Amino acid sequence: xxxxxxxxxxxxxxxxxxxxxxxxxxxxxxxxxxxxxxxxxxxxxxxxxxxxxxxxxxxxxxxxxxxxxxxxxxxxxxxxxxxxxxxxxxxxxxxxxxxxxxxxxxxxxxxxxxxxxxxxxxxxxxxxxxxxxxxxxxxxxxxxxxxxxxxxxxxxxxxxxxxxxxxxxxxx
Numbered sequence: 001x002x003x004x005x006x007x008x009x010x011x012x013x014x015x016x017x018x019x020x021x022x023x024x025x026x027x028x029x030x031x032x033x034x035x036x037x038x039x040x041x042x043x044x045x046x047x048x049x050x051x052x053x054x055x056x057x058x059x060x061x062x063x064x065x066x067x068x069x070x071x072x073x074x075x076x077x078x079x080x081x082x083x084x085x086x087x088x089x090x091x092x093x094x095x096x097x098x099x100x101x102x103x104x105x106x107x108x109x110x111x112x113x114x115x116x117x118x119x120x121x122x123x124x125x126x127x128x129x130x131x132x133x134x135x136x137x138x139x140x141x142x143x144x145x146x147x148x149x150x151x152x153x154x155x156x157x158x159x160x161x162x163x164x165x166x167x168x169x170x171x172x
Contacts, residue, residue, distance in 0.1 A: 082168040104130040
């Protein structure tokens with residue numbers, strides 16, 4: 001059996017399994033890494049089929065995946081699990097709204113400051129810049145930055161990958 005035949009067979013098998021599951025009219029569909037081993041075009045087809053089905057039927061999908069870009073593409077609600085415990089959960093829109101990256105620039109070196117603002121997940125110092133990841137918006141961190149004499153601040157959103165990395169990363 002040639003390797004190209006095996007690859008094609010794998011794509012067909014994945015699509016067939018998904019079609020069979022969707023055709024049964026189930027209320028809950030559990031998918032574990034449904035695009036694993038698929039090329040990007042076929043993975044996109046599978047994801048779009050799932051989205052179309054959920055939009056047309058009253059089906060909930062529990063989608064377990066390490067492919068965070070795919071999760072962002074299809075999920076309404078997200079839970080990040082680390083070592084068997086849920087560390088972050090909520091709607092994707094809510095998580096995108098809550099989590100912020102705040103860059104704080106100082107005229108001199110960045111101070112050695114422990115932020116007291118709620119939701120501070122990580123602080124990184126580099127020269128004159130403090131970068132703070134917050135899970136509770138930016139206002140509390142910005143208030144502290146002003147009191148420290150910051151010369152400028154910049155607030156930006158983060159991706160689901162950033163949220164994952166900042167909430168499961170352990171210090172070494």
